[in-house]
Amino acid sequence: MKIESDILLSGSNLASVRGGRVVYTGLNIQLMAGALITLEGPNGSGKSTLIRQLAGLLSLTAGTLQIAGLDVAEDPGARSDSLHFSGHTNGLKPAFDLATNLTLYSETVLGFRPNRSVLEAATASFDLAALLDTPIRYFSSGQQHRSALARLGLAHRPIWLLDEPTVGLDQANRDRLRTQIELHLAAGGGAIIATHDDLGIAGDILQMTEFRGGRDDPEAWLWD
Amino acid sequence: MGLMRVFAAVVRRDMKLAWSQGGAGGLSIGFFVIAISLFPFGIGADKDLLARIAPGTVWVVAMLAGLISLDRLYQADFEDGSLDGLLLSPLPVELLVLAKTLAHWLAIILPLALMAPLAALLLNMTADGLLWLAVSFLVGTPTLSLLGSVGASLTVAIRRGGVLLALLILPLYVPTLIFGTGVVLAAESGADPTPALALLGAVSLISLIVSPLASAAALRMAAE
Numbered sequence: 001m002k003i004e005s006d007i008l009l010s011g012s013n014l015a016s017v018r019g020g021r022v023v024y025t026g027l028n029i030q031l032m033a034g035a036l037i038t039l040e041g042p043n044g045s046g047k048s049t050l051i052r053q054l055a056g057l058l059s060l061t062a063g064t065l066q067i068a069g070l071d072v073a074e075d076p077g078a079r080s081d082s083l084h085f086s087g088h089t090n091g092l093k094p095a096f097d098l099a100t101n102l103t104l105y106s107e108t109v110l111g112f113r114p115n116r117s118v119l120e121a122a123t124a125s126f127d128l129a130a131l132l133d134t135p136i137r138y139f140s141s142g143q144q145h146r147s148a149l150a151r152l153g154l155a156h157r158p159i160w161l162l163d164e165p166t167v168g169l170d171q172a173n174r175d176r177l178r179t180q181i182e183l184h185l186a187a188g189g190g191a192i193i194a195t196h197d198d199l200g201i202a203g204d205i206l207q208m209t210e211f212r213g214g215r216d217d218p219e220a221w222l223w224d
Numbered sequence: 225m226g227l228m229r230v231f232a233a234v235v236r237r238d239m240k241l242a243w244s245q246g247g248a249g250g251l252s253i254g255f256f257v258i259a260i261s262l263f264p265f266g267i268g269a270d271k272d273l274l275a276r277i278a279p280g281t282v283w284v285v286a287m288l289a290g291l292i293s294l295d296r297l298y299q300a301d302f303e304d305g306s307l308d309g310l311l312l313s314p315l316p317v318e319l320l321v322l323a324k325t326l327a328h329w330l331a332i333i334l335p336l337a338l339m340a341p342l343a344a345l346l347l348n349m350t351a352d353g354l355l356w357l358a359v360s361f362l363v364g365t366p367t368l369s370l371l372g373s374v375g376a377s378l379t380v381a382i383r384r385g386g387v388l389l390a391l392l393i394l395p396l397y398v399p400t401l402i403f404g405t406g407v408v409l410a411a412e413s414g415a416d417p418t419p420a421l422a423l424l425g426a427v428s429l430i431s432l433i434v435s436p437l438a439s440a441a442a443l444r445m446a447a448e
Contacts, residue, residue, distance in 0.1 A: 057308055057447050080314040089305025095245040104240075107233035109309045111226060 006033045007184070007188040008082075008159050009054065013063035016049050023049050024211035025062070031159065031190040036181065036203030039194040045208035051163045054192065055085040067159070069211035080111075083159040088167075090148040094137035100130065101136060102154060110155045122153030125180055126173060140179055142168045151181060160184060160191040166199070230315050231323045238327030241300075246431070252332050253339060256289040257439030260343040271348045278347035279408035280401070281355060285343075286336050293332045294393070295386035297324060297376040298443065307380075308435050311447055313419045317440040321373060325435065328370040337361035349408075356411035364404040364424040370431035371396045378440035399427045 009033045015025040023046035031037055039047040052058045054065065056072065064071060070078035070224045094100050099119050106114045114122075123129045126146040136144060145168045152160060160181070166174055178200055181191055185201070193199065242249040263281055264274060301307040310320055338359050341354040349357065375393035379385030406420035 026368075055308075055312060057311060059444075059448065076316075077314065080312060083312075085308065085312055087305060087308055089303075089308070091301075091304055091306035091309050093241065093244070093304070093306070095241075095247075104233075104237045105306075105309060108230060108237055109313045111230050111314050 007031070007066075007069075008033055009065075009067050009068060009192070011054065011065045014050070014053065014060065014065065015062040016046055016053060016058070017188065018049060019062050022212075024208060027063075027211040029054075029192070031157070031192060033105050033188045034185050035190050036185060036201055037190075037192045037197075038199065038203055038205050039192065040205055041208030041209060047208055047213070048163050049107055049209070050088070051085070051161050051192065051194050055079070055083060055161050057085075065210075082157060082171050083161055084157045085161045086148055086152065087163045087166060090144045092136045092139075092144055092147055095135065096137075097133050097135050098123065099132040099195065101147065102151065105151055112155065114154055118154060122150045123147075125153050126150045126176055142173070145169065148174055149180075152184075156187075156189075158189050160189065160193075162193045162195075162218060164195055165193060166195055166197045213214060227315060230313060231319055234310070234313075234315065234320060234323035235327045235330070238324050239331040242331035244294070244328065246297055247331075249332050249335070252289045252293045253335055255292055256339060257283055257343060259288070261346055265441075266330045274302060275348040275350065275353075278344050278349040279353065279405040281347060282340055282344050282349075282356045282357060283401050283404045286333075286340060286365070287368060287394070287401070289336055290333055290365075290372060291386075291390055291393065293328065294372040294376045295379065295389050297328055297373060298380040298446075299376070299385070302380045302446065307443070308447070311443070313346050317443060318436040321377070321439040321443065322436045325369045325373040325439070328373070329366055333365045333369055337365050350412055353408050353412045356393050356417050357408050360404045360407035360417075360421065360424060363421060364407075364428060367400045367431045368397065370435035371429070373435050374438045374442065377439040377446065380443065380446045385443070400424065403427065 011027070011029045014027040014029070016023040027050070029037065033073045039050060041047055049058065053060060064073065068082045072078050102119050102122065103114060106112060119132060120129050123132055126149055128143065128146055128150055131143065136147065139147065149165060165177055169177060181199065181201060184191060241247055262284065267274060298307065301310060311317060313320065315323070337358065341358050344354055344357050372393055377388045378392065379389045382388060403420045403424040407417045407424060410420055412416040
């Protein structure tokens with residue numbers, strides 16, 4: 001039975017038009033507490049676009065989106081306390097060490113100053129605690145990606161929006177990521193993850209190709 | 225209260241970046257001092273001529289020196305992905321822009337303003353002129369960061385947008401240049417410099433209103 005307050009995120013009739021092309025249309029998505037939704041589909045099917053739209057980095061072309069029970073069109077601040085977003089880029093400054101990077105992120109994006117134990121706990125989840133005081137410019141690309149993922153542990157946010165989180169990770173770190181996601185779900189959080197890999201966690205699959213804008217679509221003229 | 229803390233954190237973050245390795249702080253000041261010191265070599269030891277061109281020269285070179293740092297104001301964060309994070313922060317984008325612009329002014333332009341009287345000494349400016357040059361810089365230079373932020377946000381997604389940025393922004397600096405040098409010229413000729421100073425302040429205030437709105441709109445478009 002679905003209880004209203006268990007719905008973390010609810011989007012209905014979402015659509016996206018990119019460069020005059022309908023990427024998807026009529027897309028409905030509902031994320032419940034403790035649930036995982038995996039976005040599947042070939043390159044260009046709109047996985048990243050949907051993740052960015054849910055995060056608020058792209059405006060809604062159509063449809064409505066509710067986060068934590070609030071309509072984001074009326075209450076744009078609804079999102080900032082509710083979600084973690086992790087995209088293709090890592091957002092790290094090479095000149096600063098990992099601890100400084102995480103502190104700057106936490107202060108400017110999450111809105112609090114983390115103490116050393118928070119930083120150590122967050123980085124330990126991805127086996128980076130020993131590198132806290134190493135400048136990012138000495139990190140391998142895999143280590144940089146793990147540093148970006150370590151932000152997920154800085155503060156609790158009920159909704160995780162992850163875009164290709166497994167790219168560049170070896171098996172041991174994929175397992176660490178899986179552990180983090182499982183802990184998050186067990187604590188009542190939800191996650192929407194775009195990936196081509198099998199995460200090994202039970203969850204729903206959203207097949208992006210089902211929402212492709214067809215030629216019989218009212219916006220079909222937008223197809224080149 | 226929470227928002228002010230995040231605002232201050234963004235200002236601190238950007239000031240730190242401006243003066244870290246790869247930051248533009250040192251570059252701008254170095255350019256300013258070297259470019260000013262070239263003028264006596266090029267023009268020769270005609271003290272009266274140097275004194276006459278001093279106010280305009282110092283203002284123009286300061287504008288160019290500020291321009292060097294402006295193309296990285298948003299682009300660095302855009303390229304490494306940290307702009308996504310900042311756009312998701314609890315700060316409204318207008319305040320985010322204002323925080324980054326304030327940091328640019330404090331970290332890069334204010335040091336130029338403090339150096340300006342020293343640089344003008346190389347050009348044989350009179351004591352009266354030096355005093356009012358400093359005053360005109362403090363009142364007028366916020367425009368350099370504020371209007372520069374509009375240009376930087378418009379060109380954020382353009383590779384090598386620095387030249388385009390100069391073409392966009394330099395014409396907008398004309399009122400500041402006219403009234404900024406007007407203050408110094410008036411003081412040197414024994415006239416009352418305050419009318420020019422008031423107009424210079426008015427330009428800064430108008431920029432303060434226009435800049436956050438225009439820059440925020442341009443950044444939202446760039447994130448799309």
